[in-house]
Amino acid sequence: MSLAAQVIDLQKDYMLGTVPVQALRGVSIDFPRGDFVAIMGSSGSGKSTLLNLLGALDRPTRGHYIVGGRDVSSMTDDELSTIRNEKIGFIFQSYNLIPQYTVLENIEVPLHYRTGYPKIGEREQQRIKELAEMVGLGERMDHRPFQLSGGQQQRVAIARSLVNDPEIILADEPTGNLDSKTEQEIMEMLLRLNLEGRTIIMVTHETSVARLAKRQIYMKDGVIAGEGLFPG
């Protein structure tokens, strides 16, 4: 089975003032295509650091991160931007839509930063509309974020994460700000995407949400403490 992404002995050191902090102390995980992983752990466990590295928002101090067949760990800032644009779709806890943009314009944003800046033509416009319809916002394509509920905003974010057809989808507490009913809706949507063959890596601390993933990774003190659900 081919891998969508792979981390090998990933380490990350921070300087907190003058004190060095080892946030990640050697993490190795394989993410096969079509995987759905929930990363769990209390705050300070290093799961946010891992997520930043997986999202190519940062470089590891040591170790390797391979996504889409390329090693990210020694890339320049511009190359990291390209990786984020082409290989990774982000879904955030607080949706992170651009407030002055409509639903369609928000979904369009990643297309603005494609390599070589190709023109956004009819085909792309069509795809954006299809994505909006897919997440059930066909009637609200011209609405702005403040006119939408939390669940609807998160669905815009899901559509946006898909627009460049990424290798992996990174979801950071995707249901953290939602009530249980919308939580269920969003999770159903993610599960459906996974069923269609998308690789999803999700960070959460809610067992009920983590349970829906194919597998669970539990982190503690910068290393993987174990796999599977840890009740409590």
Next chain:
Amino acid sequence: MSGWRFMSNILRTVQLALKSLMLHKLRSGLTMLGIVFGVFSVIAMLAIGEGASQQAQKQVLQLGATNIIVRSVKPPRENASAQNQNSFVLRYGLKRADFDLLSRTIPTVLQAVPIREITKACRFLHREMNCRIVGCTPEYLDMNHLELAQGRFISDKDRREKTNVCVLASQTAEELFQYQDPVGQSVKIADRRYAVVGVTTPREASAAIGGSMSGQEYNQDIYIPLETMRVRMGDLDIDRRQGSFSAEEVELNQITLTISDVDQVVPTAGVIRESLQQTHRSGNDYSVVVPQELLKQAAQIRTIFNVVLGSIAAISLIVGGIGIMNIMLATVTERTREIGIRRALGAKRQDITTQFLTETIVLAGSGGMIGVLLGLSTPWVFQGLKSVAERFFFESGGGSEFSEMFTNLNPQVVPASLPLAFGISVGIGVIFGMYPARSAAQLDPIEALRHE
């Protein structure tokens, strides 16, 4: 093909910038205002400078670039009373001997035209007005760019025969004769009748130049032959009023000399000054006006003027730029989250720089555009200002030199100043936008995403 793609990218970036700016209309508008006024003042200053320059050139052209004007000047009072303690009559000014000296001994002088001026009451039937009686020669007409509306001007024959003829200026003719035809009638000046042989067309008054040449009104004149004036009126001008009595004896008021070559004007002026110094010991009862020198002086003053005004305009543009920079820095802080989102979605540092720089340039550029439009209206704005100023400030003062200069000034928008000012405004956008844009691009995406 790639050029077209490049253009469409620019278009997209500009649209994006406009969208962000329209989000805060008032803020963008106020920020723009600084640039609007900066650009406007640059154009207006240059327009005023250009107007002043054209005004000065026009005046010099009217006086003639090859002319030298020598005028009689009434000496300062204390000096005069000391000189003429035992006399009621104040004698000063140019003599006919001066005229002979200047016209005969200086080879570069092509033509010399003497003039004598007296103000006297003139009458036709019951209508009376105070006119400037100008004793002159036939050359006076062309020299002062006067034109005849009807009849003829004074001829050499009139001079020779010392005939009692006169030519009226337009306003004189209108006031004395109203709806009658003046030619063929006669005007009574100092108890003598003068046959009207011609009427001139109205002529714009000439403005004063830098203190050495006062302005001249041409429309209330009566022209008579110089020789007739000497015979009929003499050199003595007696003025009786309210019990006081004063008399002046002046032979000639002005001699206008035409010089053969433009390059000879300044050297000839030196010769004229030297020769007059010998006959006029006091040296303060005449003045030599050289239009060419005036032009040079005016140009120097104007350069200083332009530099000062230009600096003020430049300062206001810089202040506008600082305003833009300030607001863009605030915008960057406010939109840190947006920057984080864009970076996470694949924007490179350069993309962020471009985005914010474009916003600043669009802001400054549209400000510049409005400023240019305002700048084009400078002549009208100035006209309005003039009428307000005339109404409130110069009403009582009347003929002060400043107000005269002010009313005669017509700003001319310099075409090159429009792209220049617009270019400067865009340049200001680039310069003052660079720092905020770069600081936006340097933000760490992780930090930016965490920003509330």
